[in-house]
Amino acid sequence: MISSNNRGNYIELLETFADDKLIVRLRSRYGHYTSPSYQNGFIKVLAECTRENILNKMSLFGAFAILVDETKDASKKEQLSFVLRFVDKDFDVYEHTLGCFHMTNSTAQSLSDEIIKIEIREVLNVLSLKYDEKSKVMAIGYLEEISSQKFISILISMESILEIVHCASNELQNKLDIKKIQKRKQVLNKNFQDYVVSSTVGKNITKCTSLESLKTNIYFEAIDRFTVELNSRFSNDVSDVLMVTEIFNTSSLEFFNPDSIYLKRFVEHYNYFKIDNILLTSEFLCAKTLCLSEHYENLNLFKISHILHKVQNAFPETLKIISILMTLPATTDTNERFFSSLKRVKNYLRLTMGDHRLSDLLVVNVESTEASKINLEKAVDKFAHLKERRYPLTF
Numbered sequence: 001m002i003s004s005n006n007r008g009n010y011i012e013l014l015e016t017f018a019d020d021k022l023i024v025r026l027r028s029r030y031g032h033y034t035s036p037s038y039q040n041g042f043i044k045v046l047a048e049c050t051r052e053n054i055l056n057k058m059s060l061f062g063a064f065a066i067l068v069d070e071t072k073d074a075s076k077k078e079q080l081s082f083v084l085r086f087v088d089k090d091f092d093v094y095e096h097t098l099g100c101f102h103m104t105n106s107t108a109q110s111l112s113d114e115i116i117k118i119e120i121r122e123v124l125n126v127l128s129l130k131y132d133e134k135s136k137v138m139a140i141g142y143l144e145e146i147s148s149q150k151f152i153s154i155l156i157s158m159e160s161i162l163e164i165v166h167c168a169s170n171e172l173q174n175k176l177d178i179k180k181i182q183k184r185k186q187v188l189n190k191n192f193q194d195y196v197v198s199s200t201v202g203k204n205i206t207k208c209t210s211l212e213s214l215k216t217n218i219y220f221e222a223i224d225r226f227t228v229e230l231n232s233r234f235s236n237d238v239s240d241v242l243m244v245t246e247i248f249n250t251s252s253l254e255f256f257n258p259d260s261i262y263l264k265r266f267v268e269h270y271n272y273f274k275i276d277n278i279l280l281t282s283e284f285l286c287a288k289t290l291c292l293s294e295h296y297e298n299l300n301l302f303k304i305s306h307i308l309h310k311v312q313n314a315f316p317e318t319l320k321i322i323s324i325l326m327t328l329p330a331t332t333d334t335n336e337r338f339f340s341s342l343k344r345v346k347n348y349l350r351l352t353m354g355d356h357r358l359s360d361l362l363v364v365n366v367e368s369t370e371a372s373k374i375n376l377e378k379a380v381d382k383f384a385h386l387k388e389r390r391y392p393l394t395f
Contacts, residue, residue, distance in 0.1 A: 045383045047360035049374040054096040057088045069335035075351040078103040081338045091305040095334040097366045099359035241269045256288035279317045
């Protein structure tokens with residue numbers, strides 16, 4: 001209502017910064033575009049344009065990594081943050097947020113369904129819209145790969161492993177006091193009993209009468225189980241694949257060695273990208289000479305990528321390997337920073353905010369640099385075509 005003293009932040013800000021013409025328009029009966037549905041439309045269009053700007057930065061090679069993490073927002077909903085890591089055409093690494101999504105069920109199956117249904121399709125749509133035919137073929141290939149039974153099976157297997165690690169981590173992160181343990185009558189979490197320690201705390205107090213017994217019966221057993229899980233998840237095969245980084249280490253004997261066993265295993269592991277071993281042999285000889293002839297100091301993977309990128313047509317297969325290595329994530333720090341913004345955007349005063357509006361607001365908030373590059377004319381055209389309107393915005 002115009003006579004209301006509390007019409008919402010959006011309208012109040014509009015009237016504060018509007019000129020006389022806009023104020024008259026706002027006080028008219030129609031054509032305000034200030035209702036909640038129109039606000040959501042504006043926010044949605046801005047978020048879509050921001051995502052498009054982000055995905056257009058991705059190199060034509062199309063390798064990317066997905067980083068996901070989850071936390072509860074102010075209304076106790078499980079929100080899954082979705083971050084994309086990739087390299088651009090200049091071989092600079094980027095991690096950008098594409099949104100957050102409410103997970104009603106935090107299982108591996110629901111997680112994979114959410115990824116395929118929402119975000120992966122957005123990535124593939126942008127890749128397929130590029131004019132390069134190779135990008136279109138790769139986009140279709142990615143979609144088939146992530147929709148396969150093998151991909152879903154791996155996620156389901158990871159669910160059971162992560163449940164074990166999560167339960168053990170929660171127990172180990174609790175501050176254990178020996179005096180408190182002696183007085184405690186309850187047993188540990190059932191999952192912790194099943195997967196981490198063979199004995200419970202509380203039923204047999206005599207085993208935890210000293211610090212040494214606590215270490216022996218709980219701490220050491222938990223560490224042993226962690227070691228077993230880490231060894232099973234990071235097997236020798238996986239370690240050998242990652243050892244391909246030695247090829248780009250100037251102090252290693254494997255420096256640009258085309259016969260390296262690590263290189264062969266890496267190419268076999270990432271056979272989807274169809275890296276040509278024959279071309280690699282000739283490329284490595286030239287790349288090694290180029291990197292050492294210029295007397296570059298403290299060569300690393302990033303410096304080598306920029307050196308070879310200057311003559312990228314001469315080293316296509318080598319740059320494929322570098323792109324994959326640079327895309328592999330080490331941490332989920334970007335997801336954690338995203339959660340910091342989540343607490344600011346959705347606080348106790350905005351508990352009823354919808355999931356789509358929250359995701360779009362967070363994209364614009366977190367990726368403010370990319371949002372500032374939006375083509376406003378294009379954004380208005382998108383908003384105009386969302387639905388038919390009483391007052392057409394395009395002619």
